[in-house]
Amino acid sequence: MELGRGEIYFVTEQDGTGHTEFVKIGLVGDSEGRSSSARMKEHQTGNPRPLQLLDIVETVFVTSVESRLHSEFAVRRVSGEWFRLDAPTLTAAVERCKTLAVEYEREIPILEQAERLSAIPSKPELAEETPESQSWREQHLVASYGESILDGATSRLKDYLKSLHATGKDVSHVARISERPGKLLFDSNVFRERFPDLWAQCQITRTKISNSGVRVSSKDNLPLEGLGIAEAKALSSKLIEGIDSAASSQTALSELHDIYLDMIGLQPLFTEQKAQAGAHLKVLCGEHSGIVNVCTWKRSLKEETTLDEAMIKDHHSDQYLAATSIGAPSVVINIHRRTRIALQPSESAET
Numbered sequence: 001m002e003l004g005r006g007e008i009y010f011v012t013e014q015d016g017t018g019h020t021e022f023v024k025i026g027l028v029g030d031s032e033g034r035s036s037s038a039r040m041k042e043h044q045t046g047n048p049r050p051l052q053l054l055d056i057v058e059t060v061f062v063t064s065v066e067s068r069l070h071s072e073f074a075v076r077r078v079s080g081e082w083f084r085l086d087a088p089t090l091t092a093a094v095e096r097c098k099t100l101a102v103e104y105e106r107e108i109p110i111l112e113q114a115e116r117l118s119a120i121p122s123k124p125e126l127a128e129e130t131p132e133s134q135s136w137r138e139q140h141l142v143a144s145y146g147e148s149i150l151d152g153a154t155s156r157l158k159d160y161l162k163s164l165h166a167t168g169k170d171v172s173h174v175a176r177i178s179e180r181p182g183k184l185l186f187d188s189n190v191f192r193e194r195f196p197d198l199w200a201q202c203q204i205t206r207t208k209i210s211n212s213g214v215r216v217s218s219k220d221n222l223p224l225e226g227l228g229i230a231e232a233k234a235l236s237s238k239l240i241e242g243i244d245s246a247a248s249s250q251t252a253l254s255e256l257h258d259i260y261l262d263m264i265g266l267q268p269l270f271t272e273q274k275a276q277a278g279a280h281l282k283v284l285c286g287e288h289s290g291i292v293n294v295c296t297w298k299r300s301l302k303e304e305t306t307l308d309e310a311m312i313k314d315h316h317s318d319q320y321l322a323a324t325s326i327g328a329p330s331v332v333i334n335i336h337r338r339t340r341i342a343l344q345p346s347e348s349a350e351t
Helices: 036-044 060-070 086-104 108-117 132-167 189-194 194-202 228-243 250-264 267-283 309-315 317-322
Strands: 006-015 019-031 053-058 078-079 082-084 175-180 184-186 203-211 299-307 324-326 331-333
Touching: 006 060, 006 086, 019 053, 019 060, 019 086, 036 082, 053 086, 060 086, 060 267, 086 108, 108 189, 108 267, 132 175, 132 228, 132 250, 132 267, 189 194, 189 317, 194 203, 228 250, 309 317, 317 324
Parallel strands: none
Antiparallel strands: 006 019, 006 053, 019 082, 078 082, 175 331, 184 324, 203 299
16 A cells, blocks of 8 residues: 655755745655655755745645645745745644644544555445445535536646647647557457467466555535635636637746646546545444445455467467557656756745
8 A cells, every 4th residue: 555655844945134025835755765854955946045944744645635734834835845825824834734644644544444455345235325325425415526626627628738839839838749659559359369279278367355545425416615625716717718818828838837837736636535525434344335325345256367468479479469450559647746947045035
C-alpha cells in the first residue's frame, strides 16, 4: 500500500529586516530521494532574495496535505505555491499542517483493514445503513464530483491547445504536442483462428478475487459541496471563459496555463479524499457485499482463463506478429506541470 510519505516545507524570503510575508508551501516526497533543504537550494536559484527554510512537517499522503493547505489558504495565494502570509497566519498554516499530518496518520489502520478485506469473498447480505456510512458516501460523491470538474476543464484546455497547434500557433511554452505512430495491436481472435493449437497451449487459468471496487449509490440529488469544490468550480469556470474568448496570444495562453496549474493542484485532494472515503466504506461493509442505500462491494472467487500474450510474444514472435496490426497514429498533448519561467512573488504582488 502506497502511503505517499514525504515532507511539507515552508520557505520564506529574507530582506534586511527579517523574512518577508512571501511564503512558499511545497512538498518533497520520500520517493524523490532528496530533502526539503536540497529543494530549497533549487528554489534559491534565480530568486534575488535569500530564502530561509522556516519549518518542515513530515506526513503521509503528502500531496493531499499540500493540496488542502493550498486550498484553505487560497485567498492569500500570490502565484503557484507562493502565498502572502503575515506572522500569525504563517503560524496558523504550520499548525494546520501538523494537524493534518496527525489526522492522515490515523487513517493508516483503516486503509490497511480495507486492503485485507479486499482479499476476502463477500457474503450476499447487505450491511445496515448508518449515519456514518451515509457521511462517507457523501464525501466519496463530492470527491468524485471534484475530479469530474477538473477532468472536464482539462479536456477542454487540451482540445483548445490542439486546435491552436493545428493552425500553426506556437503553444510550446505551455504544452508539448507530439505525433505518435500507431501502436502494434495484438488481436487474440485472429491469433485463435490462425493458430488454434498454439492458442490452446497458451491458456492460463488462475483463481482470483473478483473485485470491482466500491460502487457508491448516487440515486438522490445531494448538494455536492465540500472541501475544494468551490475553488475547483471557480478555477474551471475561469479557464473555460478564457478558452471561449479565443485567447491565443502568448501572454493569454500563459495566463490560462497558470489557472490550469492552480486547478490541478486540487487533484490530489479529491483523489485521496475519494480513496479515504472508499476505505471507510469498505471497512463498514466488512464481509458484506455492500451497505443498504449506500454502496455495493461484491467480491467473489473466480476462475479466470486468459491468453498468455507475454509468453507468445517472447517465445512465438512470428505467430505473435502475424496476429498484430498497426493502430492509427495519435496526437499527444502534455500540458507542462510547472511554469517554465519562475515568477518571483515580489514581482507578482506588484502586478
